[in-house]
Amino acid sequence: MxxxxxxxxxxxxxxxxxxxxxxxxxxxxxxxxxxxxxxxxxxxxxxxxxxxxxxxxxxxxxxxxQIGIQLQSSALPAYMKVKEAMKLFSKWKHAQLDEDIVKALGIEEIADQTYSELSTGQQRRLHLALALMGHPxxxxxxxxxxxxxxxxxxxxxxxxxxxxxxxxxxxxxxxxxxxxxxxxxxxxxxxxxxxxxxxxxEELVKQLGRYYYIKVNSQEGEEVYTTQHIQQTLMQICQDYQNQNLDILDMTVNRGTLEQHFLEVARRNEI
Missing domain, CATH: 3.40.50.300 (P-loop containing nucleotide triphosphate hydrolases)
Known part of the structure; x- marks a missing residue:
């Protein structure tokens, strides 16, 4: 590719x-x-x-x-109508938006509304439409x-x-x-x-699949532990809670969600 x-x-x-x-x-x-x-x-x-x-x-x-860039919220004047924004960007880019894209994004339905009248979702659809002008x-x-x-x-x-x-x-x-x-x-x-x-x-999950995520609930709240050595860590957790006179109310062990894998990488320098 x-x-x-x-x-x-x-x-x-x-x-x-x-x-x-x-x-x-x-x-x-x-x-x-x-x-x-x-x-x-x-x-x-x-x-x-x-x-x-x-x-x-x-x-x-x-x-x-060529590149297309999605505008951020409040990027257009509040009083500007959707059809005016489309016309303005069409002049700037010397291009028209494909009719199929106009229909898919529902631009025709909101053409006469001002920017301030649009919902957040409608604003995002308009931003995407403007970014797609000229087929970048x-x-x-x-x-x-x-x-x-x-x-x-x-x-x-x-x-x-x-x-x-x-x-x-x-x-x-x-x-x-x-x-x-x-x-x-x-x-x-x-x-x-x-x-x-x-x-x-898939590669992220595979590379971090060697990690276990242990969630422990006690009267003090929730703690999450990450380990490659499940038996040793479980024994240590039980011992630590016993030493602190804390009751383990609930404990779950899993291989991790995508969010847990992301946090694992984001908090370390490498995997």
């Missing part, structure tokens, strides 16, 4: 705070690539560098093709379904998958592990300004 974007040794510093520390990764043509990370990991910074909004200090970004090769989406209800997320997921089917490559950031698992072909996990993991969700 051809590479549509190549990021090499990217660094970015705000005064004395180094936000991106030698970040390198490739995005393959036609895939949906998710950038994950805890708050402060550098997700927004790297996305703004990729989009061209933010100048990076060191490194190189190569993008082969590479689409950037920052937290595309944040603030949406279940129905809104499902509808937008279908729109994103449809973009991929039409040949577009998508790079998105997300906090929603279910979203990542259902949409992304590959993911990159940022930790303290570095890529701690790059690969498929």
């Amino acid at each position: 051809d590479t549509i974007m190549h990021v090499s040794h990217l660094k970015k510093k705000y005064q004395t705070l180094e936000v991106l520390k030698d970040v390198s990764f490739d995005v393959k043509k036609g895939e949906i690539f998710g950038i994950l990370g805890m708050n402060g990991a550098g997700k927004t910074t790297i996305l703004e560098c990729l989009e061209g909004f933010l100048k990076y200090d060191v490194g190189q970004i190569e993008i082969h093709g 090769d590479l689409l950037f989406l920052d937290e595309p379904t944040a603030g949406l209800d279940v129905a809104g997320r499902k509808a937008l997921h279908e729109n994103i998958i449809q973009c991929q089917k039409q040949g577009m490559t998508v790079v998105l950031t997300s906090h929603d592990m279910n979203e990542v698992e259902s949409l992304c072909d590959r993911i990159g996990i940022l930790r303290q300004g570095k890529m701690a993991f790059i690969g498929t969700v």
Whole structure:
């Protein structure tokens, strides 16, 4: 598969705070690539560098093709009508939006409404429509379904998958592990300004499958333990609680959810 974007040794510093520390990764043509990370990991910074909004200090970004960028909330004037925004962006990009996309996003239904009259879901659909103007090769989406209800997320997921089917490559950031698992072909996990993991969700689960996650409930609350040595750790937990005169009310052991695997990587330098 051809590479549509190549990021090499990217660094970015705000005064004395180094936000991106030698970040390198490739995005393959036609895939949906998710950038994950805890708050402060550098997700927004790297996305703004990729989009061209933010100048990076060191490194190189190569993008082969045109890009589309999803606007953030309140990016348009409150009084602007949807059809006016569509017309304005059409002039800027010298392109029309495909009628199938207009229909799929339900733009015709809200064409006469002003931006302030739109629901959060409708605003997100409009932002996506404007980003798709001119049929870009590479689409950037920052937290595309944040603030949406279940129905809104499902509808937008279908729109994103449809973009991929039409040949577009998508790079998105997300906090929603279910979203990542259902949409992304590959993911990159940022930790303290570095890529701690790059690969498929299946590869992440396989590499971290050696870990057990133990959840213990007592009168003091809930504690979660991570271990590769299940028997030894269980014995130690029981001994520790006995020494503290604490009763174990409930205990569960599992191989971990995607969210637990993500947190495991996000908190460590490597897996």
